[in-house]
Amino acid sequence: xxxxxxxxxxxxxxxxxxxxxxxxxxxxxxxxxxxxxxxxxxxxxxxxxxxxxxxxxxxxxxxxxxxxxxxxxxxxxxxxxxxxxxxxxxxxxxxxxxxxxxxxxxxxxxxxxxxxxxxxxxxxxxxxxxxxxxxxxxxxxxxxxxxxxxxxxxxxxxxxxxxxxxxxxxxxxxxxxxxxxxxxxxxxxxxxxxxxxxxxxxxxxxxxxxxxxxxxxxxxxxxxxxxxxxxxxxxxxxxxxxxxxxxxxxxxxxxxxxxxxxxxxxxxxxxxxxxxxxxxxxxxxxxxxxxxxxxxxxxxxxxxxxxxxxxxxxxxxxxxxxxxxxxxxxxxxxxxxxxxxxxxxxxxxxxxxxxxxxxxxxxxxxxxxxx
Amino acid sequence: xxxxxxxxxxxxxxxxxxxxxxxxxxxxxxxxxxxxxxxxxxxxxxxxxxxxxxxxxxxxxxxxxxxxxxxxxxxxxxxxxxxxxxxxxxxxxxxxxxxxxxxxxxxxxxxxxxxxxxxxxxxxxxxxxxxxxxxxxxxxxxxxxxxxxxxxxxxxxxxxxxxxxxxxxxxxxxxxxxxxxxxxxxxxxxxxxxxxxxxxxxxxxxxxxxxxxxxxxxxxxxxxxxxxxxxxxxxxxxxxxxxxxxxxxxxxxxxxxxxxxxxxxxxx
Numbered sequence: 001x002x003x004x005x006x007x008x009x010x011x012x013x014x015x016x017x018x019x020x021x022x023x024x025x026x027x028x029x030x031x032x033x034x035x036x037x038x039x040x041x042x043x044x045x046x047x048x049x050x051x052x053x054x055x056x057x058x059x060x061x062x063x064x065x066x067x068x069x070x071x072x073x074x075x076x077x078x079x080x081x082x083x084x085x086x087x088x089x090x091x092x093x094x095x096x097x098x099x100x101x102x103x104x105x106x107x108x109x110x111x112x113x114x115x116x117x118x119x120x121x122x123x124x125x126x127x128x129x130x131x132x133x134x135x136x137x138x139x140x141x142x143x144x145x146x147x148x149x150x151x152x153x154x155x156x157x158x159x160x161x162x163x164x165x166x167x168x169x170x171x172x173x174x175x176x177x178x179x180x181x182x183x184x185x186x187x188x189x190x191x192x193x194x195x196x197x198x199x200x201x202x203x204x205x206x207x208x209x210x211x212x213x214x215x216x217x218x219x220x221x222x223x224x225x226x227x228x229x230x231x232x233x234x235x236x237x238x239x240x241x242x243x244x245x246x247x248x249x250x251x252x253x254x255x256x257x258x259x260x261x262x263x264x265x266x267x268x269x270x271x272x273x274x275x276x277x278x279x280x281x282x283x284x285x286x287x288x289x290x291x292x293x294x295x296x297x298x299x300x301x302x303x304x305x306x307x308x309x310x311x312x313x314x315x316x317x318x319x320x321x322x323x324x325x326x327x328x329x330x331x332x333x334x335x336x337x338x339x340x341x342x343x344x345x346x347x348x349x350x351x352x353x354x355x356x357x358x359x360x361x362x363x364x365x366x367x368x369x370x371x
Numbered sequence: 372x373x374x375x376x377x378x379x380x381x382x383x384x385x386x387x388x389x390x391x392x393x394x395x396x397x398x399x400x401x402x403x404x405x406x407x408x409x410x411x412x413x414x415x416x417x418x419x420x421x422x423x424x425x426x427x428x429x430x431x432x433x434x435x436x437x438x439x440x441x442x443x444x445x446x447x448x449x450x451x452x453x454x455x456x457x458x459x460x461x462x463x464x465x466x467x468x469x470x471x472x473x474x475x476x477x478x479x480x481x482x483x484x485x486x487x488x489x490x491x492x493x494x495x496x497x498x499x500x501x502x503x504x505x506x507x508x509x510x511x512x513x514x515x516x517x518x519x520x521x522x523x524x525x526x527x528x529x530x531x532x533x534x535x536x537x538x539x540x541x542x543x544x545x546x547x548x549x550x551x552x553x554x555x556x557x558x559x560x561x562x563x564x565x566x567x568x569x570x571x572x573x574x575x576x577x578x579x580x581x582x583x584x585x586x587x588x589x590x591x592x593x594x595x596x597x598x599x600x601x602x603x604x605x606x607x608x609x610x611x612x613x614x615x616x617x618x619x620x621x622x623x624x625x626x627x628x629x630x631x632x633x634x635x636x637x638x639x
Contacts, residue, residue: 176426178475
């Protein structure tokens with residue numbers, strides 16, 4: 001209870017939670033498009049590629065204002081993406097390899113710049129390496145306002161170009177044949193993704209940021225078959241993960257917010273993979289069990305029917321062990337018989353003998369002959 | 372020549388790197404024709420359609436739709452891409468996909484509304500998919516996917532349609548539905564260009580045929596150009612047996628099939 005109280009009235013916790021919620025919301029929504037276009041790893045490359053941008057922006061301007069650093073990150077992220085596209089287009093290197101190359105080269109360059117700065121001590125550079133794993137505790141109110149402004153702008157553009165972005169994600173060729181510039185839309189969506197990543201870097205860091213692009217979208221996809229709902233859910237999951245991460249972190253014990261946010265969204269994703277209807281593993285398992293059982297019950301009914309036919313009496317009773325043998329000794333015959341009794345298709349004649357009821361015989365005929 | 376051509380392609384050449392995919396293609400498709408494009412794998416059939424639609428940039432050549440460049444005539448053109456070109460697990464409904472056919476007319480930023488929805492439902496009705504309107508596209512069979520794509524093209528309300536292998540992997544019901552639809556379109560004076568694989572059905576389904584193998588081997592009324600010799604030229608010696616049996620069949624049907632030529636004349 002006190003924790004929720006702090007969420008509202010404790011300045012630091014409120015700021016951190018709001019910041020984490022904002023980044024989760026924006027990256028969840030825009031990550032959905034990346035996921036559907038099978039470009040989830042693009043976010044990974046972009047965020048890693050942003051690191052040298054952050055460091056260079058500081059080296060050039062000497063400022064650590066979030067706006068300046070974000071701008072540097074964005075420029076580097078976009079450059080990395082463009083380079084990746086160029087490598088794919090002008091060489092025989094495939095997309096995934098190009099992604100790996102750009103990611104490691106940019107990230108390595110960024111790390112080199114960071115260590116270079118650290119070797120030339122200058123008090124002002126302290127804190128830049130928090131961009132590696134993020135440090136949400138350093139968020140100030142004005143940082144959150146900046147994040148919200150850019151994130152809100154990105155979401156607004158997403159809503160404005162909803163129809164076009166949907167077309168881009170579902171059927172590029174058809175969209176192009178209608179006269180929409182798919183290139184322009186691709187650039188738009190990629191830029192929006194860069195914004196989503198950049199606003200999260202300070203809190204979550206370049207290494208973990210890609211989880212915030214992929215996980216909320218993947219979790220949301222489990223629960224719905226509607227694009228709009230998927231995006232709302234992804235945004236909601238991202239925001240929930242952000243707030244929970246901030247709150248758990250505030251409990252003390254020096255756990256930092258970024259990794260906690262990522263763990264929270266991973267937990268949400270895991271639960272979604274297990275429990276979601278239609279797509280969830282548990283749901284599928286139950287479904288398969290149900291249809292297996294259904295099949296077994298049908299088999300017992302059919303076998304009883306065949307047995308009875310040999311006696312010219314549709315209601316001739318037989319022992320369960322005979323049925324067991326006909327089912328090759330497997331499966332719960334007793335359970336199937338109980339189900340069939342409940343349905344009124346089979347009745348127990350005495351201790352261990354069972355017979356079809358008239359309704360059961362009719363059902364068996366319908367099933368075996370009528371299909 | 373006072374014939375009205377729906378599609379004119381002149382000297383079209385297209386290459387991936389230094390490997391020519393289409394070489395100096397000329398095509399003249401009269402209005403109101405059902406035309407099949409046939410040829411072996413890698414002959415450039417899909418590339419030809421995509422180049423005509425401006426999805427690929429040709430190395431050289433000119434493409435006209437009703438006498439004017441494609442960019443100006445976009446709204447006259449409908450497109451049915453290969454079914455396998457999209458992810459059918461995309462979270463959307465059949466109705467939503469069909470409404471995309473109206474996006475071109477809506478233009479940038481305008482949202483589809485009631486009118487678009489009604490048109491989409493009408494399109495679905497024409498392909499016998501009314502009751503699937505609110506179905507998720509991931510739950511469709513191959514034939515239903517294809518009919519969804521056809522409905523989307525129908526609501527484009529175009530005059531010329533390009534269809535990339537609409538008969539690919541569909542059930543017999545869908546195949547009949549598509550054939551009926553093609554005939555309806557011709558009845559309405561539309562022109563349809565179809566990438567086709569099944570040589571057997573060419574004389575039955577189409578008026579015109581273009582045999583393609585990087586170069587244009589032949590193009591014209593089925594009865595005139597769908598011959599043993601042309602098929603052999605297009606498919607090479609490898610399918611000699613097929614070509615010969617097809618040729619015999621064509622010769623027999625060709626005589627009894629004056630319709631293609633007639634329909635050309637009807638098209639003025």
